[in-house]
Amino acid sequence: MDTSISVYNENDSEHSRCIIHMDVDCFYAQVEMLRKPMLRNVPLGIQQKNIVVTSNYEARKYGVQKCMLVSDALKVCPNLTLVNGEDLHDYRTASSKIFTALLGWKCPVEKLGMDENFIDVTNLIQEKLKTMNETSVTLTGHIYNEPSIECPCGCHNRLRIASQIASEMRKKVYDELGFTTCTGIAHNKLLAKLICPLHKPNDQTTIFPEHATSFMLSLTSVRSIPSIGTKTTEALISQKIITVRDLQETPLEELKKHFSSDMAVRLKALSLGEDSTPVKQSGKPLSIGLEDSFKTVSVKSEVEDKFSALLQRLLVLVREDGRIPVSLRVTLRKKDAKRLSSHRESRQSQISPSIFSLTNGVLTVTDAGQQKLLAIAMRLFNKLIDLTKPFHLTLVGLAFTKFQERMTGRSSIVNYLMNDISVQSVLNLSNDCDTSATSMDYSAVSPSSSTTTDHSDGEVEPSPKKPKKVNWIAKRRCLAKEEVASPSKLKVGELRLNSKELEKVSELRLNSRDRSLTPRASPARENMSDASDSMKDVVEDGACNVCPSYVDKEVFSALPDDMQQELKAMWKNPSSSAGVTRSSPRNVNKPKSNSIRKYFVPHK
DNA sequence: CGGGGCAAGT
DNA sequence: ACTTGCC
Numbered sequence: 001m002d003t004s005i006s007v008y009n010e011n012d013s014e015h016s017r018c019i020i021h022m023d024v025d026c027f028y029a030q031v032e033m034l035r036k037p038m039l040r041n042v043p044l045g046i047q048q049k050n051i052v053v054t055s056n057y058e059a060r061k062y063g064v065q066k067c068m069l070v071s072d073a074l075k076v077c078p079n080l081t082l083v084n085g086e087d088l089h090d091y092r093t094a095s096s097k098i099f100t101a102l103l104g105w106k107c108p109v110e111k112l113g114m115d116e117n118f119i120d121v122t123n124l125i126q127e128k129l130k131t132m133n134e135t136s137v138t139l140t141g142h143i144y145n146e147p148s149i150e151c152p153c154g155c156h157n158r159l160r161i162a163s164q165i166a167s168e169m170r171k172k173v174y175d176e177l178g179f180t181t182c183t184g185i186a187h188n189k190l191l192a193k194l195i196c197p198l199h200k201p202n203d204q205t206t207i208f209p210e211h212a213t214s215f216m217l218s219l220t221s222v223r224s225i226p227s228i229g230t231k232t233t234e235a236l237i238s239q240k241i242i243t244v245r246d247l248q249e250t251p252l253e254e255l256k257k258h259f260s261s262d263m264a265v266r267l268k269a270l271s272l273g274e275d276s277t278p279v280k281q282s283g284k285p286l287s288i289g290l291e292d293s294f295k296t297v298s299v300k301s302e303v304e305d306k307f308s309a310l311l312q313r314l315l316v317l318v319r320e321d322g323r324i325p326v327s328l329r330v331t332l333r334k335k336d337a338k339r340l341s342s343h344r345e346s347r348q349s350q351i352s353p354s355i356f357s358l359t360n361g362v363l364t365v366t367d368a369g370q371q372k373l374l375a376i377a378m379r380l381f382n383k384l385i386d387l388t389k390p391f392h393l394t395l396v397g398l399a400f401t402k403f404q405e406r407m408t409g410r411s412s413i414v415n416y417l418m419n420d421i422s423v424q425s426v427l428n429l430s431n432d433c434d435t436s437a438t439s440m441d442y443s444a445v446s447p448s449s450s451t452t453t454d455h456s457d458g459e460v461e462p463s464p465k466k467p468k469k470v471n472w473i474a475k476r477r478c479l480a481k482e483e484v485a486s487p488s489k490l491k492v493g494e495l496r497l498n499s500k501e502l503e504k505v506s507e508l509r510l511n512s513r514d515r516s517l518t519p520r521a522s523p524a525r526e527n528m529s530d531a532s533d534s535m536k537d538v539v540e541d542g543a544c545n546v547c548p549s550y551v552d553k554e555v556f557s558a559l560p561d562d563m564q565q566e567l568k569a570m571w572k573n574p575s576s577s578a579g580v581t582r583s584s585p586r587n588v589n590k591p592k593s594n595s596i597r598k599y600f601v602p603h604k
Numbered sequence: 605c606g607g608g609g610c611a612a613g614t
Numbered sequence: 615a616c617t618t619g620c621c
Contacts, residue, residue, distance in 0.1 A: 047607095048606085048607040048608070049606070049607060050605095050606065050607095051605090051606045051607060053606090053607060053608090067605090067606070067607090068606095069605090069606070085607085085608095086607070086608075088607095088608065088609075092609095111610095113609080113610080114608095114609080114610095260614095263613095285609085285610060285611085286610075286611065286612095287609090287610065287611085288609095288610090289608090289609070289610080290608080290609085291607080291608055291609075292608090293606085293607070293608085395607095395608095397608085397609090399609090399610090
């Protein structure tokens with residue numbers, strides 16, 4: 001049974017959750033100032049192409065705004081120092097460090113862009129309340145409005161505790177990483193995010209549920225509500241709904257005339273400060289891509305050069321990521337007098353995983369493979385552009401959009417867990433059939449898409465689609481392995497384990513042998529047919545062919561104790577916050593490390 | 605009217 | 615498979 005508060009009321013009326021939204025102050029600028037402290041005391045702008053995308057507070061004094069043209073920024077602030085911020089690599093690294101720091105509280109953390117995170121501290125506070133004489137708690141930081149009376153559900157106290165946790169989080173991010181941040185504390189994501197910037201920079205604000213609707217009224221434009229973007233705003237305005245108050249006062253039936261029922265309900269709720277969307281644990285990205293924009297490109301060969309350059313950089317990122325991509329997308333933007341800003345168009349197609357190989361444990365692609373990828377990109381380009389006519393592009397992009405490992409929602413939490421040397425060693429050993437098996441079935445991509453593979457560039461083995469019964473733990477493990485790295489990578493990686501790890505491996509391997517761990521077996525397995533939990537979105541048979549179907553208690557008990565606990569908790573209640581301790585998403589602490597290091601050198 | 609990037613909705 | 619929306 002699930003007594004946790006991770007199941008919410010539709011109308012969010014119980015105020016049962018505590019959500020923190022953290023926003024790093026002028027993120028890019030802080031990264032640059034940390035890198036070069038002399039920038040700290042001068043007005044600084046981060047430039048991408050012709051735009052100042054952000055600036056430090058010194059520059060803001062002069063009126064340098066976000067997304068200002070460089071020329072305009074220099075007008076208001078001739079002393080402005082500009083740093084080019086088009087390469088996001090270091091920002092991404094810093095972003096990951098912050099994210100990782102927040103995982104330390106063992107709560108679900110959802111990344112939003114590069115510099116924002118949501119943290120659901122509900123369960124953490126529940127735990128604290130148990131071991132606490134719950135008199136009054138002091139609030140840390142600012143409060144939006146003083147409460148008149150204590151809310152009967154106790155949310156005020158909970159949110160005050162949350163404000164203290166938020167303060168701890170900001171302190172940690174500052175002490176250990178050097179970034180000042182703002183946080184917003186509320187009972188849902190919407191309010192937490194909106195209240196966050198009330199006291200900027202480097203401070204925090206809490207709002208109690210009773211002030212939600214009045215606070216929302218202070219926003220005026222509907223556009224300022226997150227998730228209401230340009231299009232939705234246009235649609236609303238066309239109905240004479242312009243302010244948040246308008247939206248609050250519009251009957252639901254009226255909204256349903258112009259929006260889907262779901263959307264109408266959501267819009268209405270948002271206007272009232274209600275939001276029941278959960279904080280979703282972030283994991284590895286679902287796509288990895290790069291774009292380049294420019295004045296204009298009108299020649300096919302130039303386009304090919306752009307793609308080639310993007311591909312070079314992209315392959316580095318993919319190698320760092322470790323997963324094998326199976327789909328490629330080409331994006332472009334045509335110069336168009338009518339539509340001013342970005343109307344992008346894209347085409348994508350499957351690619352053969354055989355383009356990628358693992359040499360010495362590192363994901364590589366041969367020159368021929370790169371040519372293949374480039375050819376695919378050009379084929380997609382041709383779909384978008386009629387080459388018999390002139391064309392003018394202002395942007396091209398290239399992205400890998402699907403990977404062999406399934407990575408969605410809470411399964412990502414497993415990925416973090418499994419990104420640990422000890423677990424991976426265990427995984428390897430449980431997999432000694434792998435070492436002999438050379439061909440793996442990798443077709444377990446995304447459940448629905450395996451039917452429409454474009455086979456033109458290679459063979460993609462279709463997976464047998466018959467359901468198998470699998471021991472639960474075995475299946476988990478199977479998933480984990482898939483997510484951590486490709487099996488062959490693990491295979492190679494095993495050779496690179498340090499002596500201590502190897503000891504562990506062989507030891508466990510021995511144990512495995514006598515204990516009914518018949519290789520390759522499927523005999524005694526539990527029925528999994530109900531698949532009622534998160535398993536169903538995870539692994540199909542294809543993946544199970546390469547994963548040990550006989551993982552058992554020995555393997556499990558070889559894990560560190562705390563991890564056992566967390567795994568148990570997670571299996572029991574996949575949506576709970578249990579589970580994230582030793583995490584190393586991507587290359588957080590070792591930005592320059594190659595995949596081998598990333599995956600096989602233990603943390604210190 | 606501009607960067608680069610990712611997730612989600614349809 | 616594409617578009618929309620967010621930071």
